[in-house]
Amino acid sequence: MVLSLIRFASYGWIEKFYIAPQFHFTYYGFEWVKPFGIYTYLLFILCGLSALGIALGYKYKTSALLFFLSFTYIEFMDKTTYLNHYYFISIVSLILIFLPANASFSIDAYKNEEKAFQKIPSWTIDVLKLLLGIVYFYAGLAKINSDWLFKAMPLKIWLPNNSDLPIIGPFLNQNWVHYTFSWTGMIYDLSIPFLLLYKRTRIFAFVLVVVFHILTKILFPIGVFPYVMIISSLIFFDSNFHKKCLVFITDKLNVSKNIFENGKTKFQDFGKLSSLKMAFVFSFLAVQILFPFRYLGYNNELFWTEEGFRFSWRVMLMEKAGYTQFIVVDSKTKKQTHVNNSRFLTPFQEKQMAFQPDFILEYAHFLHDYYQRIGLSDPEVYVESYVALNGRLSKRYIDPKINLAKENESFRQKTWILPFNDEIKGF
Amino acid sequence: MKKILFLFSFISLIAACSSSEDSNDSPTTSYDKTALLTNWADNIIIPSFENYQTKVNALSASIATFNGTPSEANLATLRTSWLEAYKAFQYVSMYTIGKAEEITFKESANTYPANATQIEANISSGNYNLSQNLQFDRQGFPGLDYLINGLATTDSGITAFYTTDALASNRKTYLTAVITRLKSQADAIVNDWRSTYRNTFISNNGNSVSSSLNKMTNNFVKNLEKDIRSGKLGIPAGLFSNGTKYPEKTEAYYKNDVSRELLTVAIKAEQDFFNGKHFNNSTTGESLKSYLDYLNAVRSGQKLSDIINNQFTATYTSINSLNTSLSQQITSDNAKVIATYNVLQQNVVYIKLDMMQALNISIDYVDGDGD
Numbered sequence: 001m002v003l004s005l006i007r008f009a010s011y012g013w014i015e016k017f018y019i020a021p022q023f024h025f026t027y028y029g030f031e032w033v034k035p036f037g038i039y040t041y042l043l044f045i046l047c048g049l050s051a052l053g054i055a056l057g058y059k060y061k062t063s064a065l066l067f068f069l070s071f072t073y074i075e076f077m078d079k080t081t082y083l084n085h086y087y088f089i090s091i092v093s094l095i096l097i098f099l100p101a102n103a104s105f106s107i108d109a110y111k112n113e114e115k116a117f118q119k120i121p122s123w124t125i126d127v128l129k130l131l132l133g134i135v136y137f138y139a140g141l142a143k144i145n146s147d148w149l150f151k152a153m154p155l156k157i158w159l160p161n162n163s164d165l166p167i168i169g170p171f172l173n174q175n176w177v178h179y180t181f182s183w184t185g186m187i188y189d190l191s192i193p194f195l196l197l198y199k200r201t202r203i204f205a206f207v208l209v210v211v212f213h214i215l216t217k218i219l220f221p222i223g224v225f226p227y228v229m230i231i232s233s234l235i236f237f238d239s240n241f242h243k244k245c246l247v248f249i250t251d252k253l254n255v256s257k258n259i260f261e262n263g264k265t266k267f268q269d270f271g272k273l274s275s276l277k278m279a280f281v282f283s284f285l286a287v288q289i290l291f292p293f294r295y296l297g298y299n300n301e302l303f304w305t306e307e308g309f310r311f312s313w314r315v316m317l318m319e320k321a322g323y324t325q326f327i328v329v330d331s332k333t334k335k336q337t338h339v340n341n342s343r344f345l346t347p348f349q350e351k352q353m354a355f356q357p358d359f360i361l362e363y364a365h366f367l368h369d370y371y372q373r374i375g376l377s378d379p380e381v382y383v384e385s386y387v388a389l390n391g392r393l394s395k396r397y398i399d400p401k402i403n404l405a406k407e408n409e410s411f412r413q414k415t416w417i418l419p420f421n422d423e424i425k426g427f
Numbered sequence: 428m429k430k431i432l433f434l435f436s437f438i439s440l441i442a443a444c445s446s447s448e449d450s451n452d453s454p455t456t457s458y459d460k461t462a463l464l465t466n467w468a469d470n471i472i473i474p475s476f477e478n479y480q481t482k483v484n485a486l487s488a489s490i491a492t493f494n495g496t497p498s499e500a501n502l503a504t505l506r507t508s509w510l511e512a513y514k515a516f517q518y519v520s521m522y523t524i525g526k527a528e529e530i531t532f533k534e535s536a537n538t539y540p541a542n543a544t545q546i547e548a549n550i551s552s553g554n555y556n557l558s559q560n561l562q563f564d565r566q567g568f569p570g571l572d573y574l575i576n577g578l579a580t581t582d583s584g585i586t587a588f589y590t591t592d593a594l595a596s597n598r599k600t601y602l603t604a605v606i607t608r609l610k611s612q613a614d615a616i617v618n619d620w621r622s623t624y625r626n627t628f629i630s631n632n633g634n635s636v637s638s639s640l641n642k643m644t645n646n647f648v649k650n651l652e653k654d655i656r657s658g659k660l661g662i663p664a665g666l667f668s669n670g671t672k673y674p675e676k677t678e679a680y681y682k683n684d685v686s687r688e689l690l691t692v693a694i695k696a697e698q699d700f701f702n703g704k705h706f707n708n709s710t711t712g713e714s715l716k717s718y719l720d721y722l723n724a725v726r727s728g729q730k731l732s733d734i735i736n737n738q739f740t741a742t743y744t745s746i747n748s749l750n751t752s753l754s755q756q757i758t759s760d761n762a763k764v765i766a767t768y769n770v771l772q773q774n775v776v777y778i779k780l781d782m783m784q785a786l787n788i789s790i791d792y793v794d795g796d797g798d
Binding site for chain 2: 163
């Protein structure tokens with residue numbers, strides 16, 4: 001994680017994503033989460049230090065809490081950069097607060113033998129396995145849809161762009177390869193948690209994990225996600241394996257392992273506080289299992305309107321792009337202005353905004369406020385908007401006659417999105 | 428192990444099925460971007476610039492003749508060569524890459540409307556440096572348009588400005604200064620392509636933002652959206668100004684009967700580039716179209732390249748219903764201009780959204796519309 005943050009900073013992304021833009025796309029209910037200008041760097045430093053703290057097991061509880069808070073805050077500052085794996089890191093770090101991951105091979109345990117335990121309750125590991133399992137399994141479920149399986153979309157669009165690669169490149173423009181990748185990806189996602197759980201298939205499953213993620217790393221621009229998943233899946237290996245690794249590291253550091261080999265077992269404490277913690281962790285897991293199905297509450301096509309799309313492990317599922325031209329009209333004089341998006345948004349924000357209705361709406365409200373400030377009377381905001389999804393020809397997306405300034409964000413169905421007039425069957 | 432065997436047999440089964448079902452003839456080689464860039468450079472861009480250079484040289488000769496003898500006959504010849512060169516310009520306007528980009532070729536040659544007041548100020552002071560950016564709207568084809576079509580309502584009235592007028596000599600000097608700059612820019616660009624830039628352009632055959640493919644494709648889209656759609660139609664028709672029409676902002680406003688023709692030529696240049704059609708003959712080579720077809724870009728059951736070409740056809744049909752003078756059309760019946768704008772706008776969407784998505788190229792230029 002530390003490496004990931006350094007990567008983020010070294011690419012100048014802090015500046016680009018969180019400080020430079022004049023305007024940030026916020027999460028509904030979390031509009032108060034904003035970057036703090038140049039001090040945003042401090043937040044990243046805090047996040048990096050607390051990640052280091054977790055890894056070394058130094059002041060573990062505080063580190064985990066700080067990491068969860070700072071990382072999640074960063075994630076919530078601008079939903080333009082939403083990625084499923086950031087969300088994964090957030091929920092894992094939330095759970096980590098409640099787990100005794102500092103019991104062994106940690107500075108905490110080294111300094112205070114009372115905190116050192118060789119064995120910890122198995123549920124604490126199983127929780128993490130379950131979280132990882134959910135990610136894979138739900139990602140697999142989401143792939144069971146007619147576009148993915150029967151049209152090989154969006155891989156049919158993405159893979160040919162890599163046809164410059166050595167050896168595999170030329171195959172990536174072949175139809176059967178698109179279908180093979182689609183089906184294999186679906187089966188892989190659905191089965192990998194079980195293959196990892198089952199001892200006899202575990203090594204093989206891990207080889208699959210490595211191959212699969214290295215391949216996605218080569219084919220798609222998805223940053224550190226493959227490495228996060230590869231490392232995370234090590235949690236499925238039994239304690240002997242981890243011990244060997246850790247002993248190897250501690251040997252190098254000349255730290256005696258005997259402190260940690262105390263034979264002590266941390267028993268589950270069933271006091272009030274602990275029970276409360278357990279209850280929280282388990283109800284959180286229940287939410288995790290149910291939350292991705294919230295799209296069922298909306299009638300519209302999920303991929304088209306994206307109502308209930310995020311936080312559901314819908315990873316690399318669709319190729320969607322948009323074209324938007326906003327028109328602001330003075331409600332009294334009827335004077336109208338065509339908005340130049342690049343005045344307010346970074347190219348990345350503009351790109352993400354163009355096909356996501358909640359972004360379009362939030363931006364429309366921003367435009368309303370901005371033009372009101374510069375003297376227009378109660379500006380009306382309209383948008384000429386087109387979206388192309390999974391190899392379909394672009395279509396009008398938002399009703400151009402709707403004054404978006406009068407529409408409000410909510411979890412209710414958005415009526416101003418024009419119908420998709422097609423169906424993607426499946427999860 | 429059984430599970431694994433099952434999994435593998437399942438995967439290979441699917442692979443086998445889908446390969447037999449879809450045994451169409453998609454090529455097994457990767458798309459040859461070098462061939463694409465070579466076709467662009469050798470058969471389209473360089474010949475277009477050479478043609479432009481020839482036409483500018485002819486225009487330069489006409490101006491020299493007119494300056495020597497400012498007669499109405501020589502004025503007519505000058506106008507003809509001006510129009511020929513202006514049309515040739517429409518074929519090179521989108522190639523703002525390399526030298527053309529460096530020397531702000533497009534802005535110098537075709538910033539309109541021309542600023543008549545400042546042109547007159549330049550002429551009377553005799554003190555100007557056309558290579559300054561603030562001089563963009565006082566030179567190029569729009570500047571010449573004013574100087575040979577806009578000084579008076581009759582030809583004799585115009586020639587009088589070059590014969591009997593107190594500033595006649597200054598005005599002739601100004602004509603020479605404008606054509607000298609047009610010519611030196613054309614020469615510089617052609618020389619650069621011929622000497623080193625051709626190879627630089629072709630060898631930059633990667634996928635990055637600064638690759639030739641990426642930059643040229645962006646130029647192609649930008650020229651269609653900004654220079655043609657907004658510049659030639661949207662702005663004069665008042666679409667960006669609350670319906671306040673600006674007929675005087677049409678291209679070649681003073682000549683007044685060629686703006687539709689320039690629009691058609693500019694769109695033809697775009698379509699020819701899209702299809703990889705060689706300049707001045709009907710052969711076609713590697714192009715955005717062939718790249719899209721290679722990628723099997725099919726939308727709603729139709730090849731995306733066909734959808735785009737059909738929309739080009741619809742655009743010509745719509746343009747042909749307009750007056751040869753767009754400014755007159757805007758004044759008399761602007762709804763027709765807006766209708767043409769909308770047909771063209773649909774193709775901007777197909778190209779900027781659907782085509783760029785299929786090619787996986789990002790838009791790298793900023794929106795210039797708006798307030």
